[in-house]
Amino acid sequence: VQTAIRATGYAPNISARRLAQNKSFTICILMYPGFYQEASEMLSKIMDIGYESNYDIMIQPYFPPHSRSRNKLVSLIYEHRIDGFVITPPCDADEFVSTLLTTYKVPQVQINPINRTSQIPYVAGDDYQGAFSMTEYLIGLGHEKIGFLKGPRNMRASFDRLYGFRAALDSHRIPYCESLIRDSEWTFDGGYAMTKELLLLGQETPTAIFAGSDEAAYGAIYAVQELGMDIPGQISICGYDDISFSKKIWPSLTTVHQPAEENVELAARLLIDILKNEPLKDNKILIPSHLVIRRSTGKAPTA
Amino acid sequence: VQTAIRATGYAPNISARRLAQNKSFTICILMYPGFYQEASEMLSKIMDIGYESNYDIMIQPYFPPHSRSRNKLVSLIYEHRIDGFVITPPCDADEFVSTLLTTYKVPQVQINPINRTSQIPYVAGDDYQGAFSMTEYLIGLGHEKIGFLKGPRNMRASFDRLYGFRAALDSHRIPYCESLIRDSEWTFDGGYAMTKELLLLGQETPTAIFAGSDEAAYGAIYAVQELGMDIPGQISICGYDDISFSKKIWPSLTTVHQPAEENVELAARLLIDILKNEPLKDNKILIPSHLVIRRSTGKAPTA
DNA sequence: CTGTTAGCGCCTTCAT
DNA sequence: ATGAAGGCGCTAACAG
Numbered sequence: 001v002q003t004a005i006r007a008t009g010y011a012p013n014i015s016a017r018r019l020a021q022n023k024s025f026t027i028c029i030l031m032y033p034g035f036y037q038e039a040s041e042m043l044s045k046i047m048d049i050g051y052e053s054n055y056d057i058m059i060q061p062y063f064p065p066h067s068r069s070r071n072k073l074v075s076l077i078y079e080h081r082i083d084g085f086v087i088t089p090p091c092d093a094d095e096f097v098s099t100l101l102t103t104y105k106v107p108q109v110q111i112n113p114i115n116r117t118s119q120i121p122y123v124a125g126d127d128y129q130g131a132f133s134m135t136e137y138l139i140g141l142g143h144e145k146i147g148f149l150k151g152p153r154n155m156r157a158s159f160d161r162l163y164g165f166r167a168a169l170d171s172h173r174i175p176y177c178e179s180l181i182r183d184s185e186w187t188f189d190g191g192y193a194m195t196k197e198l199l200l201l202g203q204e205t206p207t208a209i210f211a212g213s214d215e216a217a218y219g220a221i222y223a224v225q226e227l228g229m230d231i232p233g234q235i236s237i238c239g240y241d242d243i244s245f246s247k248k249i250w251p252s253l254t255t256v257h258q259p260a261e262e263n264v265e266l267a268a269r270l271l272i273d274i275l276k277n278e279p280l281k282d283n284k285i286l287i288p289s290h291l292v293i294r295r296s297t298g299k300a301p302t303a
Numbered sequence: 304v305q306t307a308i309r310a311t312g313y314a315p316n317i318s319a320r321r322l323a324q325n326k327s328f329t330i331c332i333l334m335y336p337g338f339y340q341e342a343s344e345m346l347s348k349i350m351d352i353g354y355e356s357n358y359d360i361m362i363q364p365y366f367p368p369h370s371r372s373r374n375k376l377v378s379l380i381y382e383h384r385i386d387g388f389v390i391t392p393p394c395d396a397d398e399f400v401s402t403l404l405t406t407y408k409v410p411q412v413q414i415n416p417i418n419r420t421s422q423i424p425y426v427a428g429d430d431y432q433g434a435f436s437m438t439e440y441l442i443g444l445g446h447e448k449i450g451f452l453k454g455p456r457n458m459r460a461s462f463d464r465l466y467g468f469r470a471a472l473d474s475h476r477i478p479y480c481e482s483l484i485r486d487s488e489w490t491f492d493g494g495y496a497m498t499k500e501l502l503l504l505g506q507e508t509p510t511a512i513f514a515g516s517d518e519a520a521y522g523a524i525y526a527v528q529e530l531g532m533d534i535p536g537q538i539s540i541c542g543y544d545d546i547s548f549s550k551k552i553w554p555s556l557t558t559v560h561q562p563a564e565e566n567v568e569l570a571a572r573l574l575i576d577i578l579k580n581e582p583l584k585d586n587k588i589l590i591p592s593h594l595v596i597r598r599s600t601g602k603a604p605t606a
Numbered sequence: 607c608t609g610t611t612a613g614c615g616c617c618t619t620c621a622t
Numbered sequence: 623a624t625g626a627a628g629g630c631g632c633t634a635a636c637a638g
Contacts, residue, residue, distance in 0.1 A: 015318055031343070079315060
């Protein structure tokens with residue numbers, strides 16, 4: 001029968017199905033513009049999932065300062081265009097988003113949410129452990145004065161990575177020095193500016209900088225290179241995220257692999273399972289992270 | 304009345320509208336995985352357009368080796384999920400795609416298509432002129448032995464950039480030397496490998512390398528740095544595309560600005576105008592490109 | 607278990 | 623001009 005159906009060129013009309021079932025068979029991934037640099041790599045995976053599960057996937061940028069973002073979100077929900085959302089950071093921290101979704105009881109899965117105690121399903125990387133490992137690795141290379149670049153306050157990873165860093169220092173009895181901690185917002189410009197500041201500390205100049213994100217690490221590398229210093233000879237730099245460019249820059253970046261595509265993929269799968277009312281083993285998933293050692297880190301210079 | 308409607312919380316059901324009008328109000332952007340590195344920057348713009356025009360926008364990866372890609376594309380068309388397509392390179396060169404779209408008379412707009420003589424509307428950058436300008440700039444710096452990295456044969460830009468390069472050499476009476484032209488496929492690995500080869504040419508070693516794309520230029524820079532050579536002191540490197548990372552690497556990359564987001568934006572706008580049967584001024588759009596001079600290029604070393 | 611029918615919510619057509 | 627009714631193609635509920 002199936003073959004006969006195919007032979008006639010028949011295909012169901014998706015709009016009619018959607019209307020009859022009052023479902024859109026579409027999920028939305030809410031993204032903060034610029035947060036995911038490697039969206040294109042992500043797209044393939046996401047779309048595969050959509051294909052397998054017969055769900056369409058819509059990527060929606062959410063940028064709070066634009067009222068347009070909010071309007072769009074509202075219309076997606078009101079007009080029944082979307083069955084559920086994957087919320088990427090820092091959108092979960094946005095009050096408009098969170099109240100809207102809970103008010104209308106729209107199914108959602110969050111990625112790396114600020115608040116892990118709520119009942120909302122999530123997928124998260126183990127930022128604490130990753131930062132701890134990286135810091136221990138640096139300490140093992142002989143670094144004691146380590147600069148750290150903090151991220152935005154509306155992302156949980158910002159805190160966890162700082163805590164992991166600090167815990168590793170503590171466990172090796174290395175003093176935690178406030179002047180070495182800088183607020184970079186995890187942008188290129190922030191990493192650049194804060195690294196310049198750290199390098200002007202004179203006697204207190206760090207021998208390594210743990211940029212909290214790869215993006216900030218690029219800024220740090222740029223600043224260091226501009227000053228004509230050698231990486232890793234005079235100073236080591238490392239990041240966190242392992243985005244695809246990190247192996248293409250010189251020197252290639254030591255970082256923590258935090259598979260953004262995998263997070264989104266798992267979140268999308270989880271959401272679809274929820275929408276299909278399939279039984280789920282677990283609705284809170286923690287993904288371990290691991291170090292990727294490349295060329296931007298080395299032994300601390302012997303003063 | 305409108306305000307009253309809003310007050311009651313009314314919103315039209317999109318599925319019903321789609322069914323009644325037999326349209327999906329959705330367009331699809333077909334992308335070759337990895338071709339657009341800065342998809343995330345693009346997304347914001349694209350989605351804005353969708354919002355303004357009440358069209359949903361679906362990004363679909365197309366990777367010919369996966370039969371899944373083809374099946375998905377077929378189902379999008381058969382099931383009336385899509386009103387029209389934006390075709391990004393090199394998808395226009397894929398026979399399955401082109402015959403499918405023409406057979407079913409699906410509206411489409413192409414970006415940088417191989418074939419500009421067909422009736423299909425397109426948006427394209429002026430690759431010939433961009434490559435010509437860049438080459439003249441290098442010649443002006445005193446470079447005469449210039450390596451060039453070719454791109455894949457299924458993209459028009461590959462040819463136009465090479466022609467522009469060659470034309471500039473000719474107009475300055477600099478001999479065109481086959482051994483300096485290499486096939487990099489415009490990947491990082493290709494740029495890396497071919498640059499290594501070029502640097503082993505001994506007496507014929509180029510003093511500048513015009514990588515046909517930024518991605519290939521990253522590979523070139525990596526190779527040069529690995530050999531401990533100074534950029535731009537000993538060798539100049541430049542790219543083409545001006546993707547966002549090119550200003551973040553060290554040394555920042557001299558390149559030709561070819562606004563990928565703008566191309567896609569224009570193409571999507573054009574497609575939507577076509578779908579709405581709006582009168583169009585022009586259905587073949589050529590976008591000029593311009594040089595972006597950064598730190599990776601400098602005067603040719605005086606032998 | 608198979609076959610028939612009503613209805614999803616909107617748009618368009620036709621009649622008033 | 624305004625208003626009522628039919629139909630888009632599928633699904634779910636119901637009857638046989």
